[in-house]
Amino acid sequence: MLRKLAPTSIAAAEIDGLTIHSFLGESRKNSKTKQTRTFRPGDTKLENEWRHVKYLIIDEMSMVGLSLLARLNRIVKTAKHINSEIPFGGVNVIFFWDYLQYSPVLDKPLYHSCASSEKITERQIYMQCAQKLISQMNCVVELSQQMRTEDLRYLELLNRLRGGQSTIEDYQLLCTRIVGNSK
Structure with missing residues (x-):
């Protein structure tokens, strides 16, 4: 089974998918008071949503930030009950993006350098995890023809x-x- 996600509702509609934030149960409006869906091992609704998913397409990755990618990775791993060392719980992830398009809102872009500081925050940990995910990509295909x-x-x-x-x-x-x- 294939799951399709995108950072905006327009991009999600174009691929007949969901927005990443709606999947995560988050609202981008009033981000200071956003309610986040809680995911824990044994969450049968979450497990059922991902039980048969083998492929995940994420479109418009230029608008997906490091923190958001790390949260998505953590949630998919929770749902799949696979070794926590395996990115995205073993789901094959296909990213589509153009670095010259819009950057993420309220997050750091995937190419952001996470400099170490004495006080490490949870957000910095998420961003470092996401950078490690990106560095594990083993196949990059450049589409060069405008269709x-x-x-x-x-x-x-x-x-x-x-x-x-x-x-x-x-x-x-x-x-x-x-x-x-x-x-």
Whole structure:
């Protein structure tokens, strides 16, 4: 069985999945007072949700932070009752992301360096665990062909824009796509 998660509701809807926060039972609104779903070994609802899951797809990973990834890993391991040393409880995880897209909100990006300090917080422990998870990736496939945009001129504009190399011609092309009167 396949489970699909994404950090935003739009991304989750695009892949017919759930948001990571809704799966975790968290609300991103009023994050200072958020209620977190409690997971413990023996939680039959959690175990039933993951019993037959063999693959997990997480889309838009650029928006998933270190703390969130570590919490998800801990919860899946709890559900699967597998050796706690095995990442994600043995579930095969497939990440999709583009580093040039949005960074996580209220969390550190996956490439963040966790510098040691004298006082280690629970959040820092989560972030270090997540970095170890990312470092264990054993297969990376780079998708290099854009499949959604057929207009070659617009595709080239998007590629330059991603790299911060926009031109005056790009600006002029974008101006032709404005709907309505521009004043």
